[in-house]
Amino acid sequence: MARRxxxxxxxxxxxxxxxxxxxxxxxxxxxxxxxxxxxxxxxFVPPALAAxxxxxxxxxxxxxxxxxxxxxxxxxxLLREGLRAQAAYDARPAARRPILPRKMLAAVLAxxxxxxxxxxxxxxxxxxxxxxxxxGGLHLAAFGLxxxxxxxxxxxxxxxxxxxxxxxxxxxxxxxxIRDRIGALGDRALxxxxxxxxxxxxxxxxxxxxxxxxxxxARKYLVVYLLGARDATIRFADLYAxxxxxxxxxxxxxxxxxLEANFAQRTTQLLEGGRESMDLEIKVLRDRLAxxxxxTEQ
Numbered sequence: 001m002a003r004r005x006x007x008x009x010x011x012x013x014x015x016x017x018x019x020x021x022x023x024x025x026x027x028x029x030x031x032x033x034x035x036x037x038x039x040x041x042x043x044f045v046p047p048a049l050a051a052x053x054x055x056x057x058x059x060x061x062x063x064x065x066x067x068x069x070x071x072x073x074x075x076x077x078l079l080r081e082g083l084r085a086q087a088a089y090d091a092r093p094a095a096r097r098p099i100l101p102r103k104m105l106a107a108v109l110a111x112x113x114x115x116x117x118x119x120x121x122x123x124x125x126x127x128x129x130x131x132x133x134x135x136g137g138l139h140l141a142a143f144g145l146x147x148x149x150x151x152x153x154x155x156x157x158x159x160x161x162x163x164x165x166x167x168x169x170x171x172x173x174x175x176x177x178i179r180d181r182i183g184a185l186g187d188r189a190l191x192x193x194x195x196x197x198x199x200x201x202x203x204x205x206x207x208x209x210x211x212x213x214x215x216x217x218a219r220k221y222l223v224v225y226l227l228g229a230r231d232a233t234i235r236f237a238d239l240y241a242x243x244x245x246x247x248x249x250x251x252x253x254x255x256x257x258x259l260e261a262n263f264a265q266r267t268t269q270l271l272e273g274g275r276e277s278m279d280l281e282i283k284v285l286r287d288r289l290a291x292x293x294x295x296t297e298q
Contacts, residue, residue, distance in 0.1 A: 039142070040083055043076035043110075050117050057120070064120035068113045075109030078102045079139075082146060089147050092209055096165050101146040111136030160212040167215060167222050168205055174226040175201060181237040190249070194233075197256050200263040201226065207270045221266055229259055 047069040054065020082102030089095045114135035118128035150161075175198050182194045201222070208218045236252045239245060 037083070040076065040080045043079060044073065046113070046117075047073040047076065050113070050120070054120060061120050064116050068116035068120060071109050071116060072113035075106040075113060075139075078109065079106035079143060082106060083143070086147060089151065092151065095147075095151045097147045097150050101148075103143055103146045104140070106143075107136045107139040110139040160215070164208055164212040164215050167219060168209065171201065171205055171222040171226050174230040177230050178233045181233050185237060185241060190253075193253060193256055197229075197260050197263070200260050200267065204263055204267045204270070207267055211270075217270060218266065221263060225259065225262070229255070 050065050050072060051069035054062045054069070057065065079102065082098070082105075085098045085102060089098065111132035115128045115132040118131040119125070123131070178194060179191075179198060182191055185191075204218055204221060208215055208222070232252070232255060236248060239248050240252075
């Protein structure tokens with residue numbers, strides 16, 4: 001039997017609620033390309049080559065080659081983490097600079113690994129230092145520097161933004177624990193439900209980051225409620241991993257539903273509050289212009 005096609009933008013389609021929109025955003029985020037990319041993964045090839053070639057030399061060559069492989073591998077790993085940290089930094093409207101400059105440390109390690117590899121190949125110290133400078137410089141040219149300054153929202157004092165950063169870090173830690181504990185159960189449907197709740201929580205986080213003045217209203221949700229959700233998830237995951245109790249799962253899914261509804265409602269209120277503030281500022285500006293003899297029609 002023929003079935004009529006319908007979708008989000010089809011005529012007569014029902015408007016999606018905040019939960020469906022947040023889940024779609026989470027699915028789109030999960031399909032994003034890894035920020036590390038193929039360039040960073042290729043840097044794991046030189047350590048393997050250095051270790052392999054060291055097997056055919058004497059003891060000194062072997063030690064130097066293995067040292068070069070270890071240093072280069074550590075640098076490649078730091079580079080991958082640095083690229084991911086920078087992607088997270090770029091994606092947020094307000095963010096702290098990375099505490100550890102991973103990309104710059106990776107450039108230093110690339111130079112050190114090149115020096116050890118050159119010495120293992122019979123190059124003198126002067127030539128090895130030149131190789132190290134070239135490797136470090138090319139590394140920085142290819143991957144750039146780490147973010148060196150905190151990213152802040154204009155018009156908001158640093159104290160407020162620091163408070164938001166601390167709350168966001170705590171909320172992200174709770175969400176990571178929830179995601180990891182449910183992911184370990186190997187239940188895809190349950191992981192999808194958790195992804196929907198996580199997306200709603202991230203929408204509230206993004207709202208607070210864009211306007212830190214909303215922190216007072218959202219703090220209870222991002223700290224107290226997420227902490228309770230984390231503790232409930234830990235207890236449920238421990239029980240469900242042993243018993244696969246269907247009733248416990250139903251209770252946990254009901255808890256997720258209540259949390260999703262509360263987070264969606266509160267996020268909507270925060271957004272509407274921002275629009276009310278903007279309408280008030282526009283009204284004040286219009287009154288000021290009217291007193292100056294200028295109207296919006298002009």
